[in-house]
Amino acid sequence: xxxxxxxxxxxxxxxxxxxxxxxxxxxxxxxxxxxxxxxxxxxxxxxxxxxxxxxxxxxxxxxxxxxxxxxxxxxxxxxxxxxxxxxxxxxxxxxxxxxxxxxxxxxxxxxxxxxxxxxxxxxxxxxxxxxxxxxxxxxxxxxxxxxxxxxxxxxxxxxxxxxxxxxxxxxxxxxxxxxxxxxxxxxxxxxxxxxxxxxxxxxxxxxxxxxxxxxxxxxxxxxxxxxxxxxxxxxxxxxxxxxxxxxxxxxxxxxxxxxxxxxxxxxxxxxxxxxxxxxxxxxxxxxxxxxxxxxxxxxxxxxxxxx
Amino acid sequence: xxxxxxxxxxxxxxxxxxxxxxxxxxxxxxxxxxxxxxxxxxxxxxxxxxxxxxxxxxxxxxxxxxxxxxxxxxxxxxxxxxxxxxxxxxxxxxxxxxxxxxxxxxxxxxxxxxxxxxxxxxxxxxxxxxxxxxxxxxxxxxxxxxxxxxxxxxxxxxxxxxxxxxxxxxxxxxxxxxxxxxxxxxxxxxxxxxxxxxxxxxxxxxxxxxxxxxxxxxxxxxxxxxxxxxxxxxxxxxxxxxxxxxxxxxxxxxxxxxxxxxxxxxxxxxxxxxxxxxxxxxxxxxxxxxxxxxxxx
Numbered sequence: 312x313x314x315x316x317x318x319x320x321x322x323x324x325x326x327x328x329x330x331x332x333x334x335x336x337x338x339x340x341x342x343x344x345x346x347x348x349x350x351x352x353x354x355x356x357x358x359x360x361x362x363x364x365x366x367x368x369x370x371x372x373x374x375x376x377x378x379x380x381x382x383x384x385x386x387x388x389x390x391x392x393x394x395x396x397x398x399x400x401x402x403x404x405x406x407x408x409x410x411x412x413x414x415x416x417x418x419x420x421x422x423x424x425x426x427x428x429x430x431x432x433x434x435x436x437x438x439x440x441x442x443x444x445x446x447x448x449x450x451x452x453x454x455x456x457x458x459x460x461x462x463x464x465x466x467x468x469x470x471x472x473x474x475x476x477x478x479x480x481x482x483x484x485x486x487x488x489x490x491x492x493x494x495x496x497x498x499x500x501x502x503x504x505x506x507x508x509x510x511x512x513x514x515x516x517x518x519x520x521x522x523x524x525x526x527x528x529x530x531x532x533x534x535x536x537x538x539x540x541x542x543x544x545x546x547x548x549x550x551x552x553x554x555x556x557x558x559x560x561x562x563x564x565x566x567x568x569x570x571x572x573x574x575x576x577x578x579x580x581x582x583x584x585x586x587x588x589x590x591x592x593x594x595x596x597x598x599x600x601x602x603x604x605x606x607x608x609x610x611x612x613x614x615x616x617x618x
Numbered sequence: 619x620x621x622x623x624x625x626x627x628x629x630x631x632x633x634x635x636x637x638x639x640x641x642x643x644x645x646x647x648x649x650x651x652x653x654x655x656x657x658x659x660x661x662x663x664x665x666x667x668x669x670x671x672x673x674x675x676x677x678x679x680x681x682x683x684x685x686x687x688x689x690x691x692x693x694x695x696x697x698x699x700x701x702x703x704x705x706x707x708x709x710x711x712x713x714x715x716x717x718x719x720x721x722x723x724x725x726x727x728x729x730x731x732x733x734x735x736x737x738x739x740x741x742x743x744x745x746x747x748x749x750x751x752x753x754x755x756x757x758x759x760x761x762x763x764x765x766x767x768x769x770x771x772x773x774x775x776x777x778x779x780x781x782x783x784x785x786x787x788x789x790x791x792x793x794x795x796x797x798x799x800x801x802x803x804x805x806x807x808x809x810x811x812x813x814x815x816x817x818x819x820x821x822x823x824x825x826x827x828x829x830x831x832x833x834x835x836x837x838x839x840x841x842x843x844x845x846x847x848x849x850x851x852x853x854x855x856x857x858x859x860x861x862x863x864x865x866x867x868x869x870x871x872x873x874x875x876x877x878x879x880x881x882x883x884x885x886x887x888x889x890x891x892x893x894x895x896x897x898x899x900x901x902x903x904x905x906x907x908x909x910x911x912x913x914x915x
Contacts, residue, residue, distance in 0.1 A: 324807060331809045335724060341716030342725070345738050345783070348776050352748060355755040410651040417648035430652060432903070437659045439830075439899055441837030443866045444666060444888050447873055451881070452665045479658045486655065512641030533743065540745025542840035543866075547873055567747050567840070574750070574844045580759060592751045596744065603743035607736070 356596060359589030366583050372590065378553035378569075380587050381576070387587060389594065391555040395563035399474045399545060400538035402559055406478030408531050411485025412520075415527075418486065419493040420515040431487075438483035446547030449476035454548065464560050468550035471559040476544050481534045488533060492526025492613065493519050525613040532606035536599045542567040566591045666892065670885025678886055683850040683868065687879025692887050694851040695868035698767070699836050699894075701855055702864055705771035706778065706835050711828055713775070714782030718824075721783070722790040723798075723812050742780040749777045750844025758845050765846035768858040773841050778831040785827020789820035822909035829902040833895050839866035865891045 364372065367387045375388015414434075418427055453475050454467040462471070496519050504518045520527065550562020551572060564572070570588045578584040681691025725731040753773030763769040793816045801811035842864060849871035851863045863871075865887055872884035 320805060324805065327807050327810070331807060334809055335720075338716045338720035338724060341713045342720040342734055344713060345717065345741055345779065346734060348741060348752075348779070349737050351756060352744065352752050355752050356748075359755060410654055413648040413651035414655055417645075417652045421645060421648065422652075430656060433656050433659055435899070436896070437655065437662075439833060439837070439895055440662070441839065441866055441891060441895070443837075443839045443870050443873075444662070444892070447869070447884060447888060448662050448665055450873070451669060451885075452661065479662070482655050482658070510637075510641055512637075512644050516644070536743055540747065542745070542747045543870065546840075547870070567745065570747050570751070571840060571843055574754075574846065575849070589751060589755075592748050596748050599743060599745055600740060603740055607739060 352596065356589050356593040359586050360593045363583060363586035363590040366586075367590075376555050378564075380569075380573075380584050381578075385583065387583075387590075389566075389591065391553040392564060392566045392569050392591065393594070394555050394557075395470060395545075395549065395553075396539055396565040396567070398557060398559060398563070399470050399477065399549065399565060400535055402471065402474035403477035403481055403538045404531065404535050406475065407481035407485055407534060410478075411482045411530075411534075412489055412527060414482070415486045415489035415493060416515050416520065419490050420511065420519060434483040434486055437479075438487065440480075442480065442541060442543040443547070445476045445480050446544045448479075449473060449544060449548035458560075462560050466550065466562060468548060468562050469560050470549050470563045473545045473547075473549040474559060476548060477538055477541055480541070480544065481538060484537065485530050485534050488530030489523070489527045492523040492530065495526070496522045523613075525609040525616075529606040529609040529613070532602050532609070536602040536606070539602070540567065540595060540599050542571060546571040566595050570595075663892070666885050666888045669882055670887070670889045673879075673882040673886035674889060678883070679890070682852045683871075687877060687883055690872075690880070690883050692865065692868060692883075692890060694854060695863050695865045695887070696890070697854050698851065698862040699864045701767045701858070701862060702770050702774065702842075703832055703836050705767060705858060706774045707828070707832055709771060710775035710778050710782055710831070710835075714779050714828075714831075715786050715824060717779075718783045718786030718790060719812060719817070722787045723808065723816065738780045738783055742784070746777055746838055747840040747844055749773055750841030752776065753841060753845040763859070765848065765861055766859045767855060767862045769845055770842050770847055770862060770864075771858075773845055774835040774838060777838065777841060778835050781831040781834060782828055785831065786820070786824045789823030789827065790816060792823060793819045822905050826902045826906045826909075829898050829905075833898040833902075836864070837866060837891065837895060839864075839870055842867055843870070865894075 372387055372389050374390065375386065376390050377386045377388045378391045379386045418430060422430070449472050450467055454464075454469070454472040457475065458464060458469065458472050459467065464471075500518055500522055501514050504514045509518070545565045546568040549565060549568060551564050551568055552562045553564045553569070554561055556563070569591055573584060573588045678691045679696065680693055681689060682694055684690040721731065721734065725734075750773060753769060753776075757763045757769035757772050758765055761769075763772075797815050797819065798808075798811045801815045802808065806814070847867055848861050848863050849867055851861060855862050869884045869887040869891065872880040872887065875881075
C-alpha cells in the first residue's frame, strides 16, 4: 500500500518535472542571453571596423599621430585619442587611488560604527550621481574655481579639469571595493598582530593592507577601466580637440568623446567617418576588457586565499 | 627591560616617538581623505542646487525645450525618461531575474556555467558607450527601429542586465538551503520550491537590486546619444516607436550652450534628475532595511 503510494507520488513528480521543462529552458535562455550580448558586441564592432580597416591601414590607425576624421583631407591616426584617454585616466587615478585607499583604511580599520554608517551611504550617493552631473560640476566649479586660478589656463575646457572631476567620481568606487577587500581579511590576522604588541597603524599598514593587496590592486584596475570608458565628463570638459600632448592644461579629445562627437553630428551610415567610431569602439572594448580580466584574475586569487 | 643600558632605552623611546608621529599623521591623512570624499558630495550638490534653484518652476516642468532659456522646459525629457524607464524594466527585469534563478538554482557546475559567469562579470565592465554602438548597429539600423524609445530601452536593458543578474543572485543565495530542502521534502519539484518559497523570500533583495539598476539606467547619457536619441524633442512621446529624449541628454544639450540661462536650466534639470535618483535609492535602502529587520533566519 505504502509502496504503491510512493510509486504514484514519484510518477506525479516526474510528470510535473516534464511539464516544467519549458520553464527551465526559458530560464536557461535568459542566462544565455548574456553570452549572446557579448558575441553581439564583438560581431557588430568587427563588422563595422573591418570595412574601416579596408580604407585605412591598421598600422596607420595604431601609429598615426594625427586624427582629423571630419576634415576634407581625412587622417585617422588614433594616438591623439588614445594618448588623451590614457592621460586623463592616469591623472584621475593618481588622485582617486591614494585618497580612496586612505579613506577605505580609515573606514575599515579606524572608524567607529556610527561614523562608518554615515559615511558609507554618503559615498554611495556620490557613486550614484550620473556622469553628466560630474561634467557640469567640472565646468561650473572645478575649472573656474580650482584649475583656472592655480594654473592660469586660458580656456575652461582642458584635460586637467576632466581628470579632476573623474578623480572625484572614482573615489567612492575605490573606497567601496578596497573597504570590502580589507574587511574580508580574517580578524585573527589582526588579533594576532595586536597580541604581539602592534599598534593600530602597524596592523593597518603592515598586516591588513598587504593581506588585502590583490583586492586593493583590483579596485584600482577596475577604476582605471571605468576611467578609460567614461564618456560624459570628458565630452563636456576636456575640450574636444584631438591633440597629442602630455600637457594636461591643453584641450584634448578622448576615444569616448570622439564617439560622442560623431554621434551628435550627422555622419551618414556607410561612410568611413561612421565606421571610424566602431574602430575606436573596438580599441576601447579591447583595452577595458584586458584591464577587467586582469582585475578579475587578481580578485579570484584573493578569494581563494581568504573566502 | 629595566636591565637594558640607558642609552638603548632612550633610543627605543626615540624610535617609538617617531613611529607614533608617523601613525598619527597617517590617521590624520586617512581621516582627511574620508572627509574629502564627503566634502566633494557636499560641494557638488551645492553647486548644482545653487545654480539651478532659480530656474525651477512649474512651467519648467511643464514646457517643451525652447531657444529662449527662460521659456525652455523639461516636459518631453521627463516623459521620455519615464517611458524609457518603464520599458527598460519590462525587458530587463524578467530576463535578469530569470537568468539569476537559472544560474543560482538550476545550473550544473560545468564549463558553460563558468563561461556565463565570467562573461557576466566582463559585461558589467564594458563601457556604456560601447553598448550604445551595439544599440546603434543592432536595434536602430539592423532591426530598423530608428532612434526610438524601444531601441533606447533595449540598449539600456542590455546595459543593466549584468547588474540585475548579480543582485538577484545575491538575493537568492541569501535564502538558506534548508528552505529549498524542506519544500522538496514535502514533494515540491525544484521549480516549485523556487517559485513558491525561495523567490518570495528573496524578493525584497531582488527588488533593491532592480531599483538600483534602473536608477543607473535613467542616469545614462552616452549610450542613448550614441543610438541617436534627439537632444530636443518638441512633443510628448505617445508610443514606443516615437523618437525621444531623456533628462540627462536634455541637460547635456543645455550644458553645451554657452548662454548662462541655459546653464541654469541644465542645473535645474539635474536637480530633477537627482531628486528622482535619490528617491529611488532611498526606497531601495528602506526596502533593504525592512527586509533585514523582518528576516527570521
